[in-house]
Amino acid sequence: MSDIYLDNNATTQVDPAVVEEMLPFFTEQFGNPSSLHCFGNQVGHALKRARKQVQRLLGAEFESEIIFTSCGSESDSTAILSALRAQPERREIITTVVEHPAVLNLCEHLETEGYTVHKLEVDNRGRLDIGAYQSLLSDRVAVVSVMWANNETGTLFPVEKMAEMAHEAGVMFHTDAVQAVGKIPMDLENSAIHMLSVSGHKLHAPKGVGVLYLKRGTRFRPLLRGGHQERGRRAGTENVASIVGLGKAAELALGAMAFENSEVKAMRDHLEQGILEAVPNCFVAGDPDNRLPNTASIAFEYIEGEAILLLLNKVGIAASSGSACTSGSLEPSHVMRAMGIPYTAAHGTVRFSLSRYNTMDEMERVIAEVPSIVAKLRKLSPYWGEAGPLEDPEQAFSPVYA
Amino acid sequence: MWNYSEKVKEHFFDPKNSGAVAAANAIGEVGSISCGDALRLTLKVNPETEVIEDAGFQTFGCGSAIASSSALTEIIKGKTLDEALTVTNQDIADFLDGLPPEKMHCSVMGREALQAAVANYRGEEWKDDHEEGALICKCFAIDEVMIEETIISNNLRTVEEVTNYTKAGGGCSSCHEGIEGVLTRVLAEKGEAFVPAGIGGAVAAPASAPVKTAASAGTSVGGSLLKRIRIIESVLDKLRPALQADGGDVELAEVDGKTIYVHLTGACSGCQMAAMTLGGIQQQLIEALGEFVKVLPDTEMPVAVEA
Numbered sequence: 095m096s097d098i099y100l101d102n103n104a105t106t107q108v109d110p111a112v113v114e115e116m117l118p119f120f121t122e123q124f125g126n127p128s129s130l131h132c133f134g135n136q137v138g139h140a141l142k143r144a145r146k147q148v149q150r151l152l153g154a155e156f157e158s159e160i161i162f163t164s165c166g167s168e169s170d171s172t173a174i175l176s177a178l179r180a181q182p183e184r185r186e187i188i189t190t191v192v193e194h195p196a197v198l199n200l201c202e203h204l205e206t207e208g209y210t211v212h213k214l215e216v217d218n219r220g221r222l223d224i225g226a227y228q229s230l231l232s233d234r235v236a237v238v239s240v241m242w243a244n245n246e247t248g249t250l251f252p253v254e255k256m257a258e259m260a261h262e263a264g265v266m267f268h269t270d271a272v273q274a275v276g277k278i279p280m281d282l283e284n285s286a287i288h289m290l291s292v293s294g295h296k297l298h299a300p301k302g303v304g305v306l307y308l309k310r311g312t313r314f315r316p317l318l319r320g321g322h323q324e325r326g327r328r329a330g331t332e333n334v335a336s337i338v339g340l341g342k343a344a345e346l347a348l349g350a351m352a353f354e355n356s357e358v359k360a361m362r363d364h365l366e367q368g369i370l371e372a373v374p375n376c377f378v379a380g381d382p383d384n385r386l387p388n389t390a391s392i393a394f395e396y397i398e399g400e401a402i403l404l405l406l407n408k409v410g411i412a413a414s415s416g417s418a419c420t421s422g423s424l425e426p427s428h429v430m431r432a433m434g435i436p437y438t439a440a441h442g443t444v445r446f447s448l449s450r451y452n453t454m455d456e457m458e459r460v461i462a463e464v465p466s467i468v469a470k471l472r473k474l475s476p477y478w479g480e481a482g483p484l485e486d487p488e489q490a491f492s493p494v495y496a
Numbered sequence: 497m498w499n500y501s502e503k504v505k506e507h508f509f510d511p512k513n514s515g516a517v518a519a520a521n522a523i524g525e526v527g528s529i530s531c532g533d534a535l536r537l538t539l540k541v542n543p544e545t546e547v548i549e550d551a552g553f554q555t556f557g558c559g560s561a562i563a564s565s566s567a568l569t570e571i572i573k574g575k576t577l578d579e580a581l582t583v584t585n586q587d588i589a590d591f592l593d594g595l596p597p598e599k600m601h602c603s604v605m606g607r608e609a610l611q612a613a614v615a616n617y618r619g620e621e622w623k624d625d626h627e628e629g630a631l632i633c634k635c636f637a638i639d640e641v642m643i644e645e646t647i648i649s650n651n652l653r654t655v656e657e658v659t660n661y662t663k664a665g666g667g668c669s670s671c672h673e674g675i676e677g678v679l680t681r682v683l684a685e686k687g688e689a690f691v692p693a694g695i696g697g698a699v700a701a702p703a704s705a706p707v708k709t710a711a712s713a714g715t716s717v718g719g720s721l722l723k724r725i726r727i728i729e730s731v732l733d734k735l736r737p738a739l740q741a742d743g744g745d746v747e748l749a750e751v752d753g754k755t756i757y758v759h760l761t762g763a764c765s766g767c768q769m770a771a772m773t774l775g776g777i778q779q780q781l782i783e784a785l786g787e788f789v790k791v792l793p794d795t796e797m798p799v800a801v802e803a
Contacts, residue, residue: 206677398532400558404508426532437530441556474514474562476536476554477529491525491536 097410098456102296103245103273103389103447104414108339109298115342116300119335127332128323137334144341148305151344152290153281161306161324162337166272166293167196169306170239172317172328173268173289174200177237178209179315181266184236188265190214190222190251191432197239197270198428214240218434219381220249227256231263238267242274242290246416246429246445247380248389250274254285261286266312272296272304276347277354277386288312294336298449299343303336350450358448359387361457365446366390368461373468375483379435379443388448391416393430393439396478397471402444405467411460416443438477500559501593507563512570517552524613524622527605531628533557535565537609539572541617546577553609560592560599567591568606577614583607597637601628632674635667640678647682650737654693655679659776661738666776672696724785725751731784732758735777746777749794756781759794 099107125134127141145157154160163169174187174197189201191213201211212230214222222240231238238260242253257267268289274280275290276297282290289312292305308314308327320329366378375395394402399415406413416427430440446460472478476491484491500508520538527534533556540550551573553565567588572580585603589595595603615622629640646652646661655675659665665675680690725748732746739746744762751757758777778791 396529396556398557398561401508401562404505404559408509437532441529441532474511474554475556476525476534477556491534 097412098452098460099412100446100448100452100456100460101412101414102449103248103445105295105301106298106449107451108295108300109343109346111346112299112339112342116335116339119338123334127334128321140338140341141332141334144337144344147341147344148292151275151280151348152292152305152307153279153283154307155283156310158325159282159308159310161308161327162332162340163304163306163328164302164333165304166194166270166291166296167304168317169291169293169304170194170196170268170270171200172306173291173308174204174237174239175317176289176313176315177266177268178204180313181236184234186210186212186232186235188212188214188227188230188235188238188240190216190240192216192220192244192246192429193239193241194245194270194272197241201239210234216432220244220247220379220429220433221381221384222251222256224252224256224259228259231260231265233264235263235265238265240267240269242269242271243278243386243389244380244429245273246427246443247391247433248273248386248447249380250278250384250386253287257286257288261288273386273389276344276351277388279351282307282309294340294343297343297347299340300336303333303340305340353450355387358450358452361452361454362388362390362446362448364454365448365457365460366392368457369464372461372465376468377439379430379433390446390448392444392446393435394442394444394468395439396475396483397442397468399426399442399444401471402442402467405470406444406463409463409467411463414445414447416440416445499596500563501595503567503591503593504560504563504595507566507592508559511553511562511566513550513552513566513573514554515552516554517550520550520552522613522617524609524611524616526608526612527557529556533561533602533605535561535605535609537565537568537613539613539617541577548572548575548577548580557602557605558599560595560602561605563592564588564595564602564606565609568610572610577617580610581614583610597634598631600637632678633662633664633667633671635671636663638662638664640674643675643678644682646741647679653679653683653688653690655696656693660734660780661741663738663742663773663776666779669696721751727784728756728781731780732777735780739773746773750797754788755790755792757792757794757797 119140123134123136123140125131125137127134127137145160148160149157163172185208187201187204187209189197189211205211214227216222238256240251240253240256243250253269260267266288267286269287270291272291272293273296275292288309290307292307294303295301314327316327316329318329323329323332369392370376373394376392379391379393403413403415416430426437426440427443430443477484517538517540520540522539522541524537536554538552539548542549551569553569555562555565571583571587571591585600585607588603588606589600612622631637631639632643643658643662643664647658650661652658652661655665655672658675658679665672676690676692683690728748728751732748736746744760747759749757749759774791774793778789781789781791
């Protein structure tokens with residue numbers, strides 16, 4: 095039996111049609127798009143086509159609003175640092191406590207350089223307090239950076255509304271949309287979003303290519319200066335093959351949007367229900383009513399995520415965890431902690447993230463495997479008794495030497 | 497995913513001695529659910545001989561925490577309490593054919609549970625003097641709390657000093673930004689500012705092609721053997737506190753041209769990190785002497801030199 099890949103929020107398989115599209119640009123059309131000769135004469139056209147394909151997926155008004163970068167993180171850094179450099183008199187940033195490290199670590203670093211960073215809190219389902227956000231908007235704020243969809247829970251933030259609020263207050267708005275692009279229909283032309291980050295490898299394009307959407311007219315300062323590439327907004331010879339691949343992937347994603355929101359969603363719901371029914375003491379993390387169609391984040395109480403993943407991997411199931419141990423840090427996922435998920439469950443959170451390549455049969459196999467894996471680890475756990483969790487487990491097993 | 501050894505996988509997938517021992521008379525509990533790992537060790541100790549007749553573990557934690565618990569119980573079964581207490585966390589890691597640096601704390605938890613269980617049996621109070629922070633130096637598995645405490649108790653001011661005292665930053669140097677961050681914070685608490693020593697990035701000679709490091713500290717000291725030995729001794733003196741903190745020590749054994757033999761003792765000898773420690777000493781000596789030298793353990797000394 096082949097392995098089951100349920101870690102698509104981490105990265106995705108490159109679609110074979112995307113690979114096909116890319117190959118000529120390694121061997122035949124390998125010229126520099128800036129060159130005049132025939133080795134590159136189709137390269138410029140290919141870039142233009144890819145830009146159009148991405149433009150359509152994002153619903154952007156102009157193709158020149160698409161800037162190709164090396165990854166989602168570069169797009170995030172470019173957007174935030176551009177806003178700060180273009181408006182040096184503004185020294186504040188608004189973001190959220192549950193952002194991806196690409197934004198959060200940058201903001202924490204900027205704090206050491208004297209910027210004030212406001213991190214919006216979330217409630218126990220991962221939702222923002224829009225009133226609190228409104229009260230922070232001022233002419234001291236250079237940029238708001240809020241993710242469209244959370245990578246761990248799939249929870250969606252109302253970024254279109256938040257962008258309008260920022261726009262009315264005269265504040266730039268950036269969204270890290272790497273998890274949302276390709277899964278949520280977008281119409282950036284009619285939104286107030288100024289900047290948006292895309293990552294190729296989250297939507298079946300290769301790793302090492304991303305996009306920064308930059309609404310026409312938004313004040314901008316490049317991160318990389320040098321050559322004239324990307325209209326002088328991102329220097330460096332274009333990663334042509336990958337850009338072509340991303341264009342094709344964008345076209346495919348647009349075509350599969352309905353499938354993602356019906357079939358993939360149905361598989362996710364089936365998987366989630368199946369596990370919740372078969373395993374005691376587990377629950378869904380995040381906002382089940384408002385999230386990506388492909389993500390299920392399930393917290394298994396009294397066991398640790400990495401151990402779950404290792405046992406899943408042994409039976410050919412790939413998932414991921416917000417547990418501290420998978421990242422080498424001591425704290426469990428900042429997203430789980432921000433939602434107030436108790437430590438008894440936060441360490442045991444497992445994320446199953448699907449793609450359009452998964453099947454219902456695979457979901458059945460996962461549902462069949464998970465209960466015994468959880469039971470095996472609970473049998474080892476000092477917090478779990480013969481028939482269930484110890485009564486008041488944190489009291490019952492509370493070593494003095496913590 | 498982690499690069500776990502086959503032995504770690506074996507003890508994780510098929511743990512030995514899981515569950516509590518019936519009629520246990522020594523129980524050690526360490527860790528907490530907030531830290532992400534917790535271990536209850538139950539032992540059945542023969543009151544006549546103090547031999548550990550049975551051992552069982554219950555662990556909440558990751559793959560290596562479970563494997564370390566399993567390994568611990570296998571190691572100590574059949575030993576007397578005194579013998580068991582000589583088991584170090586390194587022994588547990590070695591039993592598992594090594595653990596990734598980020599996971600060494602799992603073996604530490606095993607050793608602490610053992611100490612707690614023995615203390616429990618003997619009716620003593622066991623004190624945990626070990627607090628863990630976020631891992632800063634991955635080469636030598638040194639965490640933030642250790643760096644912070646060492647900076648405070650020794651009035652350290654530079655990254656180089658932190659490396660000399662804790663080894664942190666002495667390997668690949670990627671964590672120097674992190675160390676500077678800790679220094680900045682700790683010094684700020686004392687009302688002082690962190691001043692970097694320079695631009696860093698001393699030019700070292702590649703081992704394969706020894707060259708004079710004119711671009712670094714200056715010209716080669718060369719010349720008098722006595723002068724060189726004095727410099728070598730002063731470098732070793734500077735490094736000594738860090739090694740002693742780990743229960744080891746270093747002595748100069750012999751200088752043979754460009755090859756310097758040192759004698760590692762205590763915890764350093766046979767330690768997995770010995771090679772990296774030697775690398776760190778070599779780096780410091782190259783910088784201080786301004787020439788390329790090779791540092792080898794005295795066990796590799798040719799017989800003629802040894803005599």
